[in-house]
Structures are given as C-alpha cells and as structure tokens.
Amino acid sequence: MRHRGFEIAKGYEEKGIHLPKRSTALASGYDVEAAEDIIIPVYQPGIKPTLIPTGLKAYCEDDEFYMLVNRSSGPKKGFLMANSIGIIDADYYGNETNDGHFYFQYFNCSDKEIEVKKGDVIGQVIFQKYLIIDNDEAKGKRTGGFGSTDK
Numbered sequence: 001m002r003h004r005g006f007e008i009a010k011g012y013e014e015k016g017i018h019l020p021k022r023s024t025a026l027a028s029g030y031d032v033e034a035a036e037d038i039i040i041p042v043y044q045p046g047i048k049p050t051l052i053p054t055g056l057k058a059y060c061e062d063d064e065f066y067m068l069v070n071r072s073s074g075p076k077k078g079f080l081m082a083n084s085i086g087i088i089d090a091d092y093y094g095n096e097t098n099d100g101h102f103y104f105q106y107f108n109c110s111d112k113e114i115e116v117k118k119g120d121v122i123g124q125v126i127f128q129k130y131l132i133i134d135n136d137e138a139k140g141k142r143t144g145g146f147g148s149t150d151k
Contacts, residue, residue: 009101012055029124049082057100078110
C-alpha cells in the first residue's frame with residue numbers, strides 16, 4: 001500500500017525530472033528541483049510572483065498535506081516565497097485540471113534578476129498529518145487545480 005511519495009507530472013515524463021530526496025538521514029524536507037530555466041525579475045510593487053514548475057506531483061494519505069517551503073539559504077539569495085508557505089491538500093493529486101503538478105511561487109527581493117536553471121534546488125516539501133474539529137461537516141470535492149479553492 002502506498003502512503004506518500006512523488007511522481008512525474010503529465011507532460012514532464014521525458015524531461016529528465018529528478019524525484020525529490022532528503023539530503024541527510026534526519027532532514028524533514030525533500031529537496032525539489034526546478035523543471036526548467038526561469039528568470040525571476042526584481043520585485044516591484046504590483047508584480048506577480050514567478051511560478052517555477054517542478055514537473056512533479058505528490059500523493060499522501062487523506063489526513064495529510066504537504067508543505068512547500070523555502071530553503072534556509074533562499075532568502076540570502078533573494079528568494080521570497082509569495083505565500084510564505086504553500087499548503088497542498090491530498091485531493092490536489094491527479095486533479096483533472098493539471099494532474100496535481102505543483103509549483104513554487106517566488107518573489108525576488110535582491111537587486112538583480114535571479115536566474116534559476118533546470119535542476120537547481122528551489123525549495124523543499126515536508127509531509128504532515130492534520131487534525132479536524134468535532135462536528136466537521138466538510139463534504140466538498142476538488143474539481144480544479146492550482147488556486148481552485150479560492151472563494
């Protein structure tokens with residue numbers, strides 16, 4: 001029985017994507033690489049975050065989620081996650097809109113463009129259990145991909 005893991009997202013099968021790995025035996029995060037070259041422009045008011053494709057999707061158990069987090073070295077290089085931390089629910093995996101492909105969203109807070117190359121480690125994924133409250137009545141079903149639960 002599968003519990004949690006990574007797969008290559010549709011459209012990236014032949015693009016040399018590496019599945020994330022932990023660097024050390026006690027590391028909590030799995031290092032994720034960029035799936036393609038991207039330029040992150042210097043931040044200016046009104047600019048949208050740059051989405052960096054990973055070419056990956058992840059699966060986990062129904063009472064789990066995974067977090068997309070910045071690397072500890074990210075801020076000193078100018079990487080600032082637009083949403084501080086990304087939370088991705090179990091039902092994002094394999095959704096009909098984008099197959100569950102997850103991206104990292106970054107702003108560049110340095111004074112020059114940041115050039116991200118395919119294969120550069122851009123962040124980490126951490127899997128986590130969650131709890132629900134008594135009398136929880138959530139019954140909805142995800143029908144879309146990235147940002148689909150915005151109200």
